[in-house]
Amino acid sequence: MRYAQIAAGVGTGIVAYLAWRGADVLPIFFFAGIIAALFYFGNARYGSKTSFAVMGGDGGRQPSVVFDDIGGQEVAKNELREALEFVRDLDGIRRLGIRPIKGILLAGPPGTGKTLLAKAAARFTDAAFVAASGSEFVEMYVGVGAQRVRQLFKQARTLAAGQGKAAAVIFIDEIEVLGGKRGQNAGHLEYDQTLNELLVQMDGLSTDDAVRVLLIAATNRADMLDPALLRPGRFDRQVQVDLPDKAGRLQILTLHTRNKPLAADVDLAVVAADTFGFSGAHLESLVNEAAIAARRDGADEVAARHLKGAIDKVILGERLDRLPGADEKRRIAVHEAGHAIAGEVRRPGSVASINVAARGKALGYVRTTQEEDLYLYTVDQLKDRIAVALAGAVAEDVILGSRSTGAGSDFQQASGLARQIVHGGMSDLGIISADDLPQSTLHMAVAAILQGIEAETHALLAARRAALDRTVAVLLDRETIGGDEFRALLAASTI
Numbered sequence: 001m002r003y004a005q006i007a008a009g010v011g012t013g014i015v016a017y018l019a020w021r022g023a024d025v026l027p028i029f030f031f032a033g034i035i036a037a038l039f040y041f042g043n044a045r046y047g048s049k050t051s052f053a054v055m056g057g058d059g060g061r062q063p064s065v066v067f068d069d070i071g072g073q074e075v076a077k078n079e080l081r082e083a084l085e086f087v088r089d090l091d092g093i094r095r096l097g098i099r100p101i102k103g104i105l106l107a108g109p110p111g112t113g114k115t116l117l118a119k120a121a122a123r124f125t126d127a128a129f130v131a132a133s134g135s136e137f138v139e140m141y142v143g144v145g146a147q148r149v150r151q152l153f154k155q156a157r158t159l160a161a162g163q164g165k166a167a168a169v170i171f172i173d174e175i176e177v178l179g180g181k182r183g184q185n186a187g188h189l190e191y192d193q194t195l196n197e198l199l200v201q202m203d204g205l206s207t208d209d210a211v212r213v214l215l216i217a218a219t220n221r222a223d224m225l226d227p228a229l230l231r232p233g234r235f236d237r238q239v240q241v242d243l244p245d246k247a248g249r250l251q252i253l254t255l256h257t258r259n260k261p262l263a264a265d266v267d268l269a270v271v272a273a274d275t276f277g278f279s280g281a282h283l284e285s286l287v288n289e290a291a292i293a294a295r296r297d298g299a300d301e302v303a304a305r306h307l308k309g310a311i312d313k314v315i316l317g318e319r320l321d322r323l324p325g326a327d328e329k330r331r332i333a334v335h336e337a338g339h340a341i342a343g344e345v346r347r348p349g350s351v352a353s354i355n356v357a358a359r360g361k362a363l364g365y366v367r368t369t370q371e372e373d374l375y376l377y378t379v380d381q382l383k384d385r386i387a388v389a390l391a392g393a394v395a396e397d398v399i400l401g402s403r404s405t406g407a408g409s410d411f412q413q414a415s416g417l418a419r420q421i422v423h424g425g426m427s428d429l430g431i432i433s434a435d436d437l438p439q440s441t442l443h444m445a446v447a448a449i450l451q452g453i454e455a456e457t458h459a460l461l462a463a464r465r466a467a468l469d470r471t472v473a474v475l476l477d478r479e480t481i482g483g484d485e486f487r488a489l490l491a492a493s494t495i
Contacts, residue, residue: 072248108241111281134177145194338395467493
């Protein structure tokens with residue numbers, strides 16, 4: 001760089017001198033521009049020296065993550081361990097004539113631990129570990145992506161040889177960017193060339209190599225990948241990394257609270273039950289937010305209230321200073337009380353807390369829980385959820401005599417659930433084809449379901465008017481009611 005600056009300075013001086021002597025310097029500027037352009041594009045095309053991330057430890061040593069550090073993914077870990085045994089036990093696979101596994105695809109929602117599993121795989125196989133993202137391979141210049149694929153495999157082999165290891169693990173995150181179906185980008189063949197190079201590199205992997213390379217890739221959209229990547233001989237194993245169940249969430253919470261002092265009132269099993277649908281990343285954030293809240297309070301331990309507040313924050317966001325007027329606040333309290341009473345009556349024990357303090361985009365909310373995770377729903381369970389969604393607007397009708405725009409998202413949720421009933425063959429239409437069903441017929445069936453449940457919900461809340469009024473009064477006074485207190489209030493109001 002220093003010599004280039006000196007040369008540029010000398011060249012500028014010469015051109016200035018020639019111009020002073022009256023010489024025509026325009027041809028010099030023209031040729032200098034051509035040379036600069038060729039240098040720039042040539043460097044972009046051929047001179048890319050991207051070095052991919054070597055993760056874990058100083059100097060590129062192995063990742064420190066082991067499988068025992070990953071919770072809630074027992075099925076994925078067991079399937080991945082079995083696949084990795086083919087890398088570790090080379091003599092065994094040769095003795096049985098087993099073709100080595102070249103690639104493992106980790107597919108699942110964001111935050112479920114795919115990158116951690118890849119790091120643990122490198123540690124399990126005693127391999128060097130190189131990581132990249134699919135977006136690192138796509139450039140506007142043709143051929144750069146293919147060059148970087150070659151560079152990635154070369155870097156992995158060089159790193160393993162430098163560490164004295166016989167194997168290297170390459171991890172590509174967001175591989176759908178690199179390995180999307182060919183022909184989708186007709187105006188830009190760079191994507192296809194990059195994918196073709198990846199296929200060539202994978203086909204060239206062999207157990208006879210001085211360094212055995214295993215490719216592990218992660219994606220949230222396995223449906224977008226080119227079929228050539230997924231065929232046997234390339235990504236031989238596809239490991240599904242799903243959201244953890246309740247037992248898995250408890251295991252993850254236990255791992256993330258190992259270094260945090262917990263108060264005696266903390267029951268992680270209760271927290272696991274309250275966090276259905278949370279990923280491992282959500283749970284880590286929850287525990288961290290609870291510790292931050294404890295520090296803010298000046299507490300020496302993380303208490304149950306800190307964890308409950310952290311759940312609300314992770315779901316909805318930070319509590320806001322937004323202060324609605326008295327009439328608007330009363331309407332919010334009525335709305336949330338309606339949700340809570342309908343939810344508790346139709347699903348006893350489901351209400352965890354009721355709040356009328358604004359968080360994120362929500363002016364108020366009811367947090368619910370359930371004893372067991374549900375992955376299938378009966379028609380009665382779907383109708384219960386519709387009733388809870390409609391109860392906020394119905395409560396406004398019962399007490400205030402009118403509705404507000406705050407029920408818009410509730411109506412969308414209720415309509416979606418009603419469509420599930422119709423498409424699932426659980427409505428009066430019976431078994432139908434969703435693609436062939438006329439929109440007018442679908443609208444009438446959905447409207448009939450919603451109107452019937454709305455009438456039931458209106459009768460339910462009108463019969464519990466005293467409980468509704470009492471819940472609203474407490475919310476206006478304290479802004480929040482815990483689940484157990486609400487159930488006691490509901491029982492006292494119905495005596």
